Amino acid sequence: MRPRDDRRGSLVSLPRNLAGFSSKAYQSVADARRWAEVVGEALSDGRGEGHYICVPHPVLPLMTSWLAGTGMDVGVQDLSRFGPGPHTGDVTAEVLAELGCRYVMLGHPERRRDYGETWETVAEKAARASENGIVPIIIAGEPNRDDDVRAVCSEQLDYILGAVAPEADLMIAYEPAWAIGAADAAPPEHIVASVATVRDLLSNRPGESRIVYGGSAKSGTYTDIVAAGTEDPMGVPDGVFLGRAGLDPHAFLASVDEVERARH
Numbered sequence: 001m002r003p004r005d006d007r008r009g010s011l012v013s014l015p016r017n018l019a020g021f022s023s024k025a026y027q028s029v030a031d032a033r034r035w036a037e038v039v040g041e042a043l044s045d046g047r048g049e050g051h052y053i054c055v056p057h058p059v060l061p062l063m064t065s066w067l068a069g070t071g072m073d074v075g076v077q078d079l080s081r082f083g084p085g086p087h088t089g090d091v092t093a094e095v096l097a098e099l100g101c102r103y104v105m106l107g108h109p110e111r112r113r114d115y116g117e118t119w120e121t122v123a124e125k126a127a128r129a130s131e132n133g134i135v136p137i138i139i140a141g142e143p144n145r146d147d148d149v150r151a152v153c154s155e156q157l158d159y160i161l162g163a164v165a166p167e168a169d170l171m172i173a174y175e176p177a178w179a180i181g182a183a184d185a186a187p188p189e190h191i192v193a194s195v196a197t198v199r200d201l202l203s204n205r206p207g208e209s210r211i212v213y214g215g216s217a218k219s220g221t222y223t224d225i226v227a228a229g230t231e232d233p234m235g236v237p238d239g240v241f242l243g244r245a246g247l248d249p250h251a252f253l254a255s256v257d258e259v260e261r262a263r264h
C-alpha cells in the first residue's frame with residue numbers, strides 16, 4: 001500500500017523529475033525571500049511541480065507560502081529522533097508534518113562531522129519522518145575517492161532499510177563526501193556507476209525510491225550525467241541536488257529546465 005500523504009489527503013507518488021536545492025545555513029531570511037521571489041515568479045505557472053528546496057526549520061512555513069502556486073515541495077535539513085515530549089530544542093516530525101513539510105535530509109556528512117551523528121541515529125530519524133508522512137532524503141555515499149561504493153552504500157542503506165517500512169517512499173541523494181564542497185562534481189562516469197549500484201541495492205524494495213545526485217553539482221552537471229549514462233540508463237539519477245550553485249536562483253531554474261528537458 002502506498003503511504004498516505006496527509007497534507008494532500010490522497011495517495012501520491014514521488015515525482016519522476018527532481019531538481020533540488022539545500023540552502024544549508026547559507027541564507028538569511030531576507031536572502032531566502034529574494035531567492036523565492038525569483039523562483040516563484042519564474043515557476044508561477046506550476047512548472048515547479050515535484051522540484052524541491054530544503055531549508056532551515058524556521059524558514060519552512062515562510063518558504064511554503066512564498067512558493068505557493070509553483071508546485072514545488074519544501075523540506076527541511078534535520079528533525080528530532082524523538083517524538084513529542086521532554087526534548088528541549090528538538091523539532092519533531094509531528095510539528096514538521098503539521099507545517100506541510102514534504103522531505104527531510106538525513107545522514108549528511110556535514111551533520112555527522114558537526115554533531116557526530118551515527119547511522120543508528122540517522123535510521124531512527126528516518127523512521128520518525130516516514131511514520132509521519134515526511135519522505136526521508138538519505139544522503140549516502142563513500143567518504144573517500146577510492147572507497148568501495150557498493151560496500152559503503154550497502155552498509156549505510158542497511159541501517160535505513162531496517163528502520164523504515166518496506167513500502168515507505170524514500171529518496172536517496174547519492175553524494176560522495178569527497179565531492180561535496182569541492183571544485184567540481186564527481187566524474188559523470190563515476191556517478192552513473194554508483195547510481196546503478198544504489199538502484200540495485202534498492203531493487204527489492206516494494207516502496208517507491210528515487211535517486212538524485214549531489215556534490216558540487218551545477219548547471220550542466222545533469223546533462224553530463226545523462227550523456228555518460230547512454231549505455232546504462234539505470235545509472236542515470238532521477239535528478240540533481242544543488243548546494244552552493246543553487247544559491248543563485250537562476251542556476252536552480254536552469255537545473256529545473258535541464259532535468260525536465262533530459263527526462264521528456
Ligand SMILES: O=C[C@H](O)COP(=O)(O)O
Pocket residue numbers: 022175179180181182214215216217241242243244245
Ligand atoms: O546537499 C547538497 C550537497 O551537500 C551539495 O553541496 P555542494 O553543491 O555545495 O557541494
